[in-house]
Amino acid sequence: MFRGFFVKTIGFVGYTIQYGCIAHCAFEYIGEFVSCSGPSMEPTITNHDVVFSERVSRNLCRIQKGDIVIAKSPFDPKMNICKRVIGLEGDKVCNSGPSDVFKTHTYVPRGHVWLEGDNLRNSTDSRSYGPVPYALIRGRVCLKLWPPQSFGVLAESPNDGRIL
Amino acid sequence: LCGIKNYNYRTLQLLNVKSPKDPRQKIIKRVIGIEGDFIKTLGYKNRYVRVPDGHLWIEGDHHGHSFDSNTFGPVSRGLVHGRASHIIWPPSRWQRIEPSVPPERRPLLNRDGATEDGYDD
Numbered sequence: 494m495f496r497g498f499f500v501k502t503i504g505f506v507g508y509t510i511q512y513g514c515i516a517h518c519a520f521e522y523i524g525e526f527v528s529c530s531g532p533s534m535e536p537t538i539t540n541h542d543v544v545f546s547e548r549v550s551r552n553l554c555r556i557q558k559g560d561i562v563i564a565k566s567p568f569d570p571k572m573n574i575c576k577r578v579i580g581l582e583g584d585k586v587c588n589s590g591p592s593d594v595f596k597t598h599t600y601v602p603r604g605h606v607w608l609e610g611d612n613l614r615n616s617t618d619s620r621s622y623g624p625v626p627y628a629l630i631r632g633r634v635c636l637k638l639w640p641p642q643s644f645g646v647l648a649e650s651p652n653d654g655r656i657l
Numbered sequence: 658l659c660g661i662k663n664y665n666y667r668t669l670q671l672l673n674v675k676s677p678k679d680p681r682q683k684i685i686k687r688v689i690g691i692e693g694d695f696i697k698t699l700g701y702k703n704r705y706v707r708v709p710d711g712h713l714w715i716e717g718d719h720h721g722h723s724f725d726s727n728t729f730g731p732v733s734r735g736l737v738h739g740r741a742s743h744i745i746w747p748p749s750r751w752q753r754i755e756p757s758v759p760p761e762r763r764p765l766l767n768r769d770g771a772t773e774d775g776y777d778d
Contacts, residue, residue: 554680568711570735604678628675629735 524548524632527563529575533610533618537561537648538575543639544647546632556606556627558584558656561634561647564608567625575634576608576618579655582627586657588620598657606630611651670756671741674715677729685741686715686725687758694764701727705765713737716762 524547529538538544538561546563550556558578566572580586586607589597601607605624610616619625637647650656676682690696690708698706699720708714712731717723726732744750 565733565735566711567733567735568709570711570733570737602678604676604680626675626677626680626733626736628677628680629733 522548522552524635526638527573527575527632527634531575533612533616534561534575534577535612535615536651537577537611538634538637541639542637542643544575544634545636545638546634548632550633551630554627556630556633557581559650562606562608563631563634564625565629565631567622567629573631574608574618576610576616577650578606579609579619580607580657582606584657586619587655590620604628609652609655613652613655671754672713672715672737673739673741674732675736675738677732677736678724683738684724686717686723688713689716689726689758689762690714690764693767695766696764699727701730706731711735720762 524545527544527546529542529544530540532540550560551562556562556578558581560578561575562578563573563575566574580601582601582603582605584601584607585598586601587596588599589595601624605626607619607624609618609620634647637643637645671685671687673683673685676684691713692708692710694708694714696706696708696714698704699716706714708731711734713734714726714731716725716727741754743754744752
C-alpha cells in the first residue's frame with residue numbers, strides 16, 4: 494500500500510520537475526507576458542496593458558529600428574522599461590530637447606541602442622540618460638494582449654522624423 | 658547565486674559581465690567601486706568619477722592592458738551575468754578566487770562618506 498503511494502508521489506514530482514523546466518525554458522528563450530505601467534508609451538501602449546514580448550530576436554541580435562523593446566533599467570536592474578528603439582549602434586540620433594533652438598545630433602556607440610518613449614513629452618529615456626547597452630534588452634514586444642479592443646500587432650511610431 | 662539575483666555586490670569580487678561594447682561577449686573583471694563611490698581613474702576621460710546609481714566600476718587586474726571601465730566607463734548592474742568564484746582549469750591552478758584589491762585602487766570615498774584611511778583589513 495505504501496509502495497503504491499510512494500511510486501505515485503515520485504511520478505508526480507517527476508512531472509512537476511519536467512513541466513517546471515519546460516516553463517522556465519519557454520520564459521527564458523521564447524517569450525514572456527508583461528504588464529506595462531506608466532504613460533511614456535502612449536498612445537501605442539497605455540497604463541495596465543498586457544503585452545507579449547519575445548526573446549528570440551534579442552538572442553539572435555535581430556532587434557531593428559522601430560521595434561518596441563522591454564529592457565532592464567540602467568539605473569535599477571530590478572525595474573524594467575518599455576521603449577521604442579530609435580537608433581542602433583552607429584546611427585545618428587537627435588538628442589536635443591523640444592525647447593532647444595538648434596538641433597544637436599550624436600552617434601550611438603558600439604554595443605548600444607537609443608531608446609525613446611512614444612509620448613515624447615512625458616518620457617524619461619535616452620534623451621536624459623544616454624544610450625543603453627544592447628545587453629540590457631530583455632525582449633521585443635510583438636503583440637498586445639489586453640485590453641481586448643486593441644488586441645493585435647502594435648502600431649508604428651507616431652513621431653515622424655525621430656528615426657533618421 | 659542569490660547575490661546575483663539580488664544585485665547585491667560587495668567590492669573586490671570578480672564578476673562575469675556582458676560587455677557593453679559587444680553584447681555577445683562576456684568579460685571577467687573586478688569590482689573596484691559600487692554606486693556612490695568616488696574613483697580615481699586610470700586613463701579615463703575624467704580624472705575622478707562618482708559611480709552613478711545602479712552602476713559599478715570594474716577593472717582588470719592587469720592595469721594598462723585591460724578593456725575595462727577605464728575605457729568604457731561605469732557599467733550598469735543589469736549587465737552582470739555571474740560571479741567568478743573558482744578557477745577549475747588547468748588543474749595546477751585550482752583555487753578559490755578571493756576578494757582582494759591592491760590598496761592603490763581602492764575608492765577615494767565610499768558612499769557613506771568614509772575615506773580610505775579608515776579601511777580596515
